[in-house]
Amino acid sequence: MCNDYRLEVAIASIADDFEGLKIKIKFPEGTPNPEPRADIMITDPGIIIRTGAEGRSVGDLVQRRWSWPGPTGKPVYNFQADQRQFKENRCLIVADGFYEFSAPADPKKKRKDKWLFTRPGEPIFCIAGIWRQHPVVGEAFTMLTLPAGPDVLPYHKRQIVVLERDRWADWLDPDVPSADVLRTLPAGSFDIAPVIGPLDDEAAAPEPEPDLFAGQAAAGSSGNPSP
DSSP: OOSEEEEOSOHHHHHHHHHTTTOEEEOTTOOOOOOOEEEEETTSEEEEEEEETTEEEEEEEEEEEEOEEOTTSOEEOEEEOTTOOOOSSEEEEEESEEEEEEOOSSTTOOSOEEEEEEOTTOSOEEEEEEEEEETTTEEEEEEEEEEOOTTTTTTOSEEEOEEOGGGHHHHTOTTSOHHHHOOOOOTTSOEEEEEOSTTOOGGGSOOOOSSTTTTSOOTTOOSOOOO
């Protein structure tokens, strides 16, 4: 699960990175100019790439809110992807790091230990997401999750889906089955480092929606979503 991530690289650098993968980035709402952020929190705006009108070779870069209110008002910021098909409203969530929290090694310490996960040798990576239109907050995105892979399992039983670079275009292509793209990465895929600072406490994060989309269908997904 993830309730905090990082993006400190410039928008121009992101566009160049995608260009190298033969994915042209367009800016349908103009080029955003976000400040580098070590901590992007739930309800904050984040940079996403959505499928462009021209198909998988073109992505629309926009800035959108992370999470929307679920039926009980709690935020839908993570969404189980297990055995679900997402046929529309896919997006790539651009990041250069994400955080997990664990019980403190020091029993006298009140705050949880905070860990930064990055991809070795990669200035950015993309998290698989979906977006939807919400009547109150407008368009917003959520991160897809799967059972944790070997790098994340010591810290949490589930994790966000970080995609290999050669699958970014596949996730922008609704004709590619979700199961062909969504998977956890093998051991050694992340560099992991402890974080020390004022935002190393998970307690400030709101509880997730316990029954995501209860009585509703997720955009482009099948099944009855749950956290």
